[in-house]
Amino acid sequence: MxxxxxxxxxxxxxxxxxxxxxxxxxxxxxxxxxxxxxxxxxxxxxxxxxxxxxxxxxxxxxxxxxxxxxAQFPDTHAQLTVELIEAVREEFGVPGLERLIQRREAATAAAYGDALANAEGLEARLERLAEIRTREGYMARWDATGDGAFVLSENHCPICAAAAACQGFCRAELQLFQTLLAPARVERIDHVLQGARRCAYLVTPP
CATH class of the missing domain: 1.10.10.10 (Winged helix-like DNA-binding domain superfamily/Winged helix DNA-binding domain)
Structure with missing residues (x-):
């Protein structure tokens, strides 16, 4: 802009x-x-x-x-994505949709894991993760809280319509961050689908 x-x-x-x-x-x-x-x-x-x-x-x-x-910040292919989710749910049922989400989660975790492989320390991993998510349209950033913890923020959700249609995507995102940033503790503190302006995660070192 x-x-x-x-x-x-x-x-x-x-x-x-x-x-x-x-x-x-x-x-x-x-x-x-x-x-x-x-x-x-x-x-x-x-x-x-x-x-x-x-x-x-x-x-x-x-x-x-x-x-x-x-809405000036688009939800990528929103209508098509929602239609595909509903088609999968009708054709293969909820278990089939869950398997699809798990497959996507596994592929994303592998790709992100490779990208973060040489990032040493929690701050370096947060920086790399924010860069990746920003490239994917999430407008991500991370900030220190001042008490040793960090907040990873996603100021836009390019798959918001899909997440609203199937909240398994949100669950998978939280699990992905927990895996990538372990042994730090990761918990969601803001959620767009619950009316917040952004999604945000509190990351607490062990």
Whole structure:
């Protein structure tokens, strides 16, 4: 994305709600310029504002993406994928669909395992994993929590429709990360399908 409006959408997608001041600092432009863009985006139904109180004084406005705003970041081949899932479920039953998911999980684990093979240490493995997932469209990043743990975030789900149709994909993703990052403990703390803006995993070293 290159235009100011697109840059705002991307920032809200990858970092969550933000004020005009925060967006202006990130983009290196004036608050007035940001205000103009958010008003235009709001008129298109792509962003909305809420208020949050921080200290004394008037509450500040924080902008976030609406459902239409999130839809600007596509769900890869959503309709076709859902149709295929339903076809497999009808043709082979739930056990057949589970075998398909397990086969995909095994192939992904093998490919990711090879990619992480020479990454030494948990931080290096997180960095490599985030790079792989970003290339696949997940807008992934990792951050230290400050208490020795880490958070792996996926700010976009390119298979969201498939995951909604068959949550075995989400279960397989969690199991994959647990395998790749062992012996660290991995637990999901945010889930798009439960209304969060992203999927996120808390990674705690042993």
């Amino acid at each position: 290159s235009s100011p409006a697109e840059a705002i959408l991307l920032r809200l997608k990858t970092h969550g709600p933000a004020t005009h001041a925060e967006l202006a600092a990130h983009l290196g432009v004036s608050r007035q310029a940001v205000r103009l863009q958010t008003e235009r985006l709001a008129a298109r139904g792509l962003v909305a504002t809420g208020t949050v109180r921080s200290g004394v004084g008037r509450p500040g406005a924080r902008w976030s993406l609406t459902a239409e705003g999130h």
